Amino acid sequence: MKKKLTPYLLLLPQILLTVLFLTGLITGITQSLGVVPAFGLTEPTLAYYKEIVSRPDMVSSILYSLRISLFSAVLATVGGTFLCGLCVMEKKTRGGVMRIVQLPVIVPHVVVALFVINILSQNGILARIAYLFGLISDQQEFPLLIYDGNGVGVILAYVWKELPFIVFFTAALMANVSGSLGEAAINLGAGRWTAFFRVTLPLCRNTICSGFLIIFVFALGAYEMPFLLGATVPKALPILAYQEYTHPDLQHRPYAMALNGVIILISLACAAVYFILMEKNIKQVRKSEEV
Template sequence: MNKSKLTPYLLVLPVVLLSLLFLLGILNGLVQSLGIIPSLGLHTPTFLYYREIFSRPELLSAILMSLYITGVSSLVAAGLGVALCAVLVLSRKTKGKMMQIVKIPLAIPHTVVALFVIQIFAQSGLLSRLLFNLGLIDSLNSFPSLLYTNNGMGIILAYLWKEIPFVAFFVISIMANISSTLGEAAENLGANKWRSFFEVTLPLCMPAIKNAFLIIFAFTLGAYELPFLLGATTPRALPVQAFIEYTHPDLLHRPYAMALNGLLFFISFIIALLYYRLLQQDVHKINGD
């Protein structure tokens, strides 16, 4: 075999090796979640740890907390992201400096976003001091506590700052193309701009919006940084609780951590299947099937 025929295989080799390591890590975690850790004297497979994560109060609270934060932030981000996208499309600001501004949150790490949220929304932050100086609140303590609370408001605010631009950036090219073709055709037939948007452009953009929602839902569910930096002591988010169980001094807590990670994996896998299914539907529609 000559060098030119070997080149594609050599180029894909790093991806194959990394994929194998990734799959081995997942497999090892799933095996440990079933209570098979020979180094700890655990040899018998069992679903005990999966049952207990739904019965132990702190673990069940972590699951519910993560689903709440993920659901609220993803739904609100999808709605506001589409609204931002619509404003940009209808005002014909889909290129140039405006889009560069929209991209800024996407380039900033989540740890830096957490610092921004603390500086702005803490009771001694910039917003509370501004309201105090304007005479709108009597003291800094009168400002509502948004960080480290059981409602996860600080985490949700941080995710919204990152996810709204992502949804807008994900959808805007499709929405702009539909608006400039079918949307204008609807306007030429007598529909006003908003009716054309809601009855023509938005329905045709729904597959892209659904895909964006699934992506941010899967990411938010498994993300660790913001829940760790901005979340309450209890209940903790699922990734944070999994880390605590993994680093517990008693190594017999290790299967609980892996069971929590296994739950995250199964939910993410279902989301990936839904995403793939939506893509297949889009392909069939394009092909006219």
């Protein structure tokens, strides 16, 4: 009897976490539809969703968050892919090089934000170096890279943090493909870069796209970087949702949940694409095993 209960006891922590997650998700979705009995709101409505897509400040926040997420994910994915390709072609997927690449992965996002402030702000290291060499006559002439409306500082911070993630996410598969089919292409006369672009990269495409989706969704819903490095106006979507949630007027709570609902909908769409890509990867592995 004890042996039969053991698997269920081992699963109990996961079950509890799943129940808590689903409870919070269902509560958030319910409140985003305007159903908050404690505040006297009992009728479901889509009015809050309609209002957030019609209010200029909320629309600008949504576009701002999407822009930051898209650019940071694209730059991190492209940079990480080619850095991983260089490591694979030089056969340096282990050892000192990969340990150096690993450093940004273990650094918390808040610490990365502080690094960016100390390096890229108008009182930071780069501004002081530019002033020292006479490139600018005053440190305030240094380009505004953080706290700007374009989110340049936030994007650079995400690229710094997530580029190594792409390297580790794709290194194992890329090394395996390059060491087998890539080497075969080189033995047949193809150059190393030709083998990389024509053989290795296409076979790793689904995994790379999966890494892109993970970074995109994370950057869309993250709070720390936009809060520490972002502009006052427009605000990133998670910051605006938090402000609506902590608004003194509790009638604003559904607005916060509706903003979170937008993040959830985009995340679900990315999760569906991720699932499709993983299914394709599994089918490719099965076909290669059959061959």
